[in-house]
């Protein structure tokens with residue numbers, strides 16, 4: 001999805017005259033991509049109609065302005081499609097003081113990330129002053145209780161489950177009752193993890209319906225894997241038809257999937273996305289923020305997000321000027337050096353790459369994002385070569401390194417001249433995209 005949309009945007013950027021035809025071509029391509037991703041036809045049609053309504057070509061001055069306005073309109077429409085379609089955001093998340101022992105039930109297919117996300121959700125709220133507890137109502141998968149137990153213990157959240165009971169409804173009811181009636185602890189957020197199946201099947205949905213009827217949850221959260229794409233609509237719809245899904249969490253947004261299926265899940269459940277999961281660890285849950293999400297969907301990279309991450313990294317207090325450079329669109333070999341050096345703070349190479357514009361990624365990691373180990377060693381080699389560069393070379397605004405120096409750097413770092421050249425070329429490609437991405441961002445953000 002992201003690829004097609006960014007291709008469509010790119011076409012638009014490259015076109016010298018933006019007229020009705022370009023607008024239509026662009027909208028058609030984006031629509032095809034959205035339809036392929038199982039977004040409801042009516043939503044796609046609304047997007048088209050609204051973009052056309054908002055973009056009155058004849059009223060606009062020629063050239064740059066038109067393009068900016070189309071870009072802005074597409075961006076805004078996608079944001080709107082992801083914004084709370086229920087229009088009732090405060091009924092959503094458990095509300096403090098609303099009533100004691102609110103129950104949140106998690107549903108989703110097996111492997112989507114439910115158990116992990118349950119714990120993250122508990123941990124997140126615990127840090128906000130809630131008293132959460134976890135109930136394992138997954139009796140389908142062997143080891144489900146052990147997994148929840150380990151997660152819960154790590155997050156220091158009380159839990160309930162059974163190794164022997166096979167009726168999920170019974171366990172869920174017992175667990176919820178136990179925590180609700182625990183006078184000494186007064187738990188105010190009871191989170192129920194459920195089972196999934198590999199496929200959508202009647203038995204699963206019947207189980208979810210029974211569970212929901214038995215524990216009357218205040219909120220049902222649908223957890224989806226960021227990479228499910230095309231099956232998102234039907235998957236989400238199937239859950240929505242058996243239980244009252246009220247919110248969506250997209251897990252595994254740290255991979256290279258752009259989460260295009262999210263649009264469909266939102267449409268199918270008529271529920272907002274509340275969080276995204278960005279890693280396997282308990283603290284890797286982020287409140288959903290629509291703008292960076294759509295930027296990433298469009299293949300524009302999350303540059304402000306990346307800058308923030310770098311700001312957080314300790315290294316950065318010595319490199320304020322580089323951060324400034326990134327934000328200004330300037331990019332030197334040293335910028336790349338800092339990016340790589342902070343990679344441990346940033347997470348895996350694929351996490352780093354997911355925040356960069358798509359074209360940069362393929363330049364940096366030509367073998368793809370699948371092999372983090374391979375990519376890490378590639379980054380290390382780049383760093384070794386950079387160590388042999390002079391400050392002048394690292395800080396050169398046009399990334400200039402003379403032929404003679406390339407040979408020296410190769411010899412000094414134990415690499416071939418070809419590899420040094422690859423490094424410089426990669427930096428140049430990233431540099432070009434960084435300023436382009438930056439310019440695009442600036443134009444889209446001008447309404448902020």
Ligand code: GDP
Pocket residue numbers: 108109110111112113114115116117196251252253254255276277278279280284
């Ligand atoms: P469940 O079957 O729906 O309960 O899914 P699990 O919680 O057991 O997760 C399935 C796999 O996905 C596990 O290996 C998790 O560690 C992994 N996982 C879950 N959420 C995330 C995430 O946000 N990022 C990454 N990288 N992995 C995740």
Ligand code: MG
Pocket residue numbers: 114115116138144193194195
């Ligand atoms: Mg599970």
